[in-house]
Amino acid sequence: xxxxxxIAEHDGKHLSAAIxxxxxxxxxxPGAEITVAVFGADPAPVAREAAALQGVNHVxxxxxxxxxxPLSAVLAPLVVELSAGYSHVFGASTTFGKDLMPRVAxxxxxxxxxxxxxxxxxxxxxxxxxxxxxxITVEVAAGRKVVATVRTASFEAVPGGGNASIAAVSPTAATxxxxxxxxxxxxANDRPDLQSAPRVVSGGRALGSKExxxxxxxxxxxxxxxxxxxxxxxxxxxxxNELQVGQTGKIIAPELYVAVGISGAIQHLTGIKDAKxxxxxxxxxxxxxxxxxxxxxxxxxxxxxxxxxxxxxK
Amino acid sequence: MRKILVGxxxxxxxxxRVRVKPDGSGVATDGVKMSxxxxxxxxxxxxLRLKERGEAAEIVAVSVGPDDAQQQLRTAxxxxxxxxxxxxxxxxxxxxxxxxxxxxxxxxxKPDIVILGKQAIxxxxxxxxxxxxxxxxxxxxxxxxxxxVKGGVATIVRxxxxxLETIEVDLPCVISADLRLNEPRYVxxxxxxxxxxxxxxxxxxxxxxxxxxxxxxxxxxEAPKPRAKGVIVKDVGELVDALRKKGLVS
Ligand SMILES: Cc1cc2nc3c(=O)[nH]c(=O)nc-3n(C[C@H](O)[C@H](O)[C@H](O)COP(=O)(O)OP(=O)(O)OC[C@H]3O[C@@H](n4cnc5c(N)ncnc54)[C@H](O)[C@@H]3O)c2cc1C
Numbered sequence: 001x002x003x004x005x006x007i008a009e010h011d012g013k014h015l016s017a018a019i020x021x022x023x024x025x026x027x028x029x030p031g032a033e034i035t036v037a038v039f040g041a042d043p044a045p046v047a048r049e050a051a052a053l054q055g056v057n058h059v060x061x062x063x064x065x066x067x068x069x070p071l072s073a074v075l076a077p078l079v080v081e082l083s084a085g086y087s088h089v090f091g092a093s094t095t096f097g098k099d100l101m102p103r104v105a106x107x108x109x110x111x112x113x114x115x116x117x118x119x120x121x122x123x124x125x126x127x128x129x130x131x132x133x134x135x136i137t138v139e140v141a142a143g144r145k146v147v148a149t150v151r152t153a154s155f156e157a158v159p160g161g162g163n164a165s166i167a168a169v170s171p172t173a174a175t176x177x178x179x180x181x182x183x184x185x186x187x188a189n190d191r192p193d194l195q196s197a198p199r200v201v202s203g204g205r206a207l208g209s210k211e212x213x214x215x216x217x218x219x220x221x222x223x224x225x226x227x228x229x230x231x232x233x234x235x236x237x238x239x240x241n242e243l244q245v246g247q248t249g250k251i252i253a254p255e256l257y258v259a260v261g262i263s264g265a266i267q268h269l270t271g272i273k274d275a276k277x278x279x280x281x282x283x284x285x286x287x288x289x290x291x292x293x294x295x296x297x298x299x300x301x302x303x304x305x306x307x308x309x310x311x312x313x314k
Numbered sequence: 315m316r317k318i319l320v321g322x323x324x325x326x327x328x329x330x331r332v333r334v335k336p337d338g339s340g341v342a343t344d345g346v347k348m349s350x351x352x353x354x355x356x357x358x359x360x361x362l363r364l365k366e367r368g369e370a371a372e373i374v375a376v377s378v379g380p381d382d383a384q385q386q387l388r389t390a391x392x393x394x395x396x397x398x399x400x401x402x403x404x405x406x407x408x409x410x411x412x413x414x415x416x417x418x419x420x421x422x423x424k425p426d427i428v429i430l431g432k433q434a435i436x437x438x439x440x441x442x443x444x445x446x447x448x449x450x451x452x453x454x455x456x457x458x459x460x461x462x463v464k465g466g467v468a469t470i471v472r473x474x475x476x477x478l479e480t481i482e483v484d485l486p487c488v489i490s491a492d493l494r495l496n497e498p499r500y501v502x503x504x505x506x507x508x509x510x511x512x513x514x515x516x517x518x519x520x521x522x523x524x525x526x527x528x529x530x531x532x533x534x535x536e537a538p539k540p541r542a543k544g545v546i547v548k549d550v551g552e553l554v555d556a557l558r559k560k561g562l563v564s
Contacts, residue, residue, distance in 0.1 A: 071481070072444065072454060072456075073447070073453055094475050095456075095457055095472075095475045098456070099444060099456045099457070101444075102409070102441035102442075102443075102448070103444040103445070103447065103448040103454065104448075105441070105445065106445035106448035106449050107448050110410070110527075111408040111410040111527055111529045111530035112409070112410065112439075112441050112530075113530065114437075114439045114441060124533075128438065128538070129341075129436065129437050129438055129535075130326070130341060130435070130436060131438065133331065133332050133341075133537075133538065134332060134341050134535050134538070135535070135536045136532045136534065136535050137532070137533050137536075138531065138532050138533065139530070139531050139533050140530055141528060141529045141530070141531070176451075176453070178453045178484040179453040179454075179455075179482075179483050179484075180481060180483070181479075182469065182480040182482050183479070184474075184476060184477065184478070185477050185478045185479075185480075186476040186477035186478075187477055199562075223563065231493065234494070235494065241459070241473045241477070241478065242473075242474075242475060242476060242477050247435070247438065248433070248493055250475070256562045256563075267328070273538070273541070277557075277562060278544070279553070279557070285546075290544070290546070292541050292544075293544045294542075295544055295545060295547055295553060295556050295557070296544060296546045296547065297546070297549070297550070297553050298546065304550060307550040308550050308553070308554070311550050311551065311553075311554045312554065
């Protein structure tokens with residue numbers, strides 16, 4: 001049997017959609033018994049959401065005011081303590097999981113698997129390297145704990161309707177005071193979340209200015225889509241950093257991805273490989289984005305986008 | 315005055331489209347252009363700027379890698395690092411072993427700040443920084459896009475999924491550099507000449523008392539599944555029709 005501990009990620013109110021995908025990965029491990037640990041100042045509402053995920057057997061809550069803003073240096077020793085008796089510790093490949101899980105692994109004295117994209121056995125996983133240009137199969141040695149982050153774009157969220165037990169626990173490991181939360185500036189966003197949205201419209205350098213980038217938002221609104229951006233667009237200040245898609249931004253798997261004025265550098269493509277349908281709009285018919293696009297339209301975006309909006313209204 | 319240690323990894327250049335070897339044993343690296351991991355260049359640039367502002371006295375570039383990684387360390391010296399250390403390894407290692415090697419160097423060098431890239435563009439693991447911080451029992455500030463150091467405290471703005479997070483850590487600490495921390499400088503020819511005279515020490519894992527952890531083995535390397543070839547539509551009308559047919563728009 002595999003006892004799997006998943007570290008929940010949330011904003012204090014709701015469980016992150018990434019954790020549902022993490023559970024989907026964990027369920028594929030043969031003989032999985034899945035526990036989700038929710039650290040928080042008031043973890044109860046998040047714990048209830050976790051308990052409702054199909055496949056989750058137990059939920060642990062760790063309530064402490066110091067977890068209102070989670071810090072990996074504080075969480076890691078507690079996760080290590082909780083992980084006694086578990087064969088696997090999973091987190092999502094989000095900035096939260098990528099920050100926490102290597103710290104946990106090193107404290108446990110084991111190597112870590114980043115971005116697990118498929119489960120081959122309880123100890124064998126596939127993961128991408130070189131921006132997804134190669135896929136490796138890795139094997140954890142017998143008797144070592146499996147610590148991994150899960151590439152959420154590779155797994156479909158599990159359905160709700162589950163009814164796992166919820167129990168409060170109080171790990172006692174000493175936690176450091178050397179790391180302190182100061183502030184989080186998250187853009188107030190009533191748009192769909194980039195990481196879980198079924199449709200995404202992204203803009204690239206071709207937009208030319210922050211003002212012009214507004215036409216990406218307009219098209220996204222029309223489609224009920226989230227907005228993404230290439231690194232070049234973020235670097236130039238046309239879009240905020242949390243919208244960057246790619247090797248070093250977000251890895252997403254929407255039903256529909258519309259790339260507007262994006263050339264299709266490998267670093268960008270690795271972020272959208274799992275999109276079901278990719279649409280590319282680019283004036284250069286030779287742009288590499290067309291090599292991966294399911295539907296390509298060659299032309300000037302400033303002409304095409306208004307036309308497209310109008311056609312979608314009809 | 316502060317000492318800063320910077321990690322420098324030798325990787326396949328980011329412009330190279332890597333090919334998987336037909337026997338599944340890895341990717342082809344023979345004759346392929348190798349470079350300093352781009353995130354490590356950013357890490358080094360940040361260290362250089364701290365030094366130029368008078369906030370650091372010495373910058374030591376460290377690589378854990380093959381003998382040829384001396385080339386990348388020379389690049390780091392040309393950019394402005396004061397000296398370099400190569401921890402030689404002759405086989406491929408996991409970030410956990412790299413972190414242990416860096417810890418051994420940290421124990422010898424006693425830096426105030428260690429700056430690494432947030433990930434290496436070969437294995438894309440993004441583990442070494444947090445692992446080193448954990449083993450060292452010190453703070454970590456990953457995905458750093460802004461750094462300020464005052465006295466014994468560093469304030470870091472981090473690029474996180476939700477936006478920008480600011481944290482404060484006590485020194486010594488480990489920082490991992492994100493793309494927008496800075497734009498690295500270009501190396502000038504005279505600096506390359508000067509770098510040849512800067513000290514570059516070579517040691518190895520055994521000398522540092524580190525053994526390779528074999529708890530995670532790569533058993534196969536494959537090419538990713540290619541996407542099916544798409545179609546080029548001739549105008550917006552055709553595009554919308556195709557999207558409607560797929561049920562993607564109403
Ligand atoms: C270490 C590293 C990590 C990176 N990580 C990422 C990452 O996570 N995400 C990412 O996106 N990039 C990343 N990059 C950058 C990547 O290599 C590219 O530079 C970047 O993706 C280019 O962005 P772009 O396509 O918007 O710009 P460009 O490459 O400049 O492309 C602009 C495109 O717009 C087209 N165009 C111009 N005008 C018009 C018009 N009027 N109408 C229609 N089309 C037009 C052009 O034909 C061109 O194809 C990374 C690079 C490095 C080195």
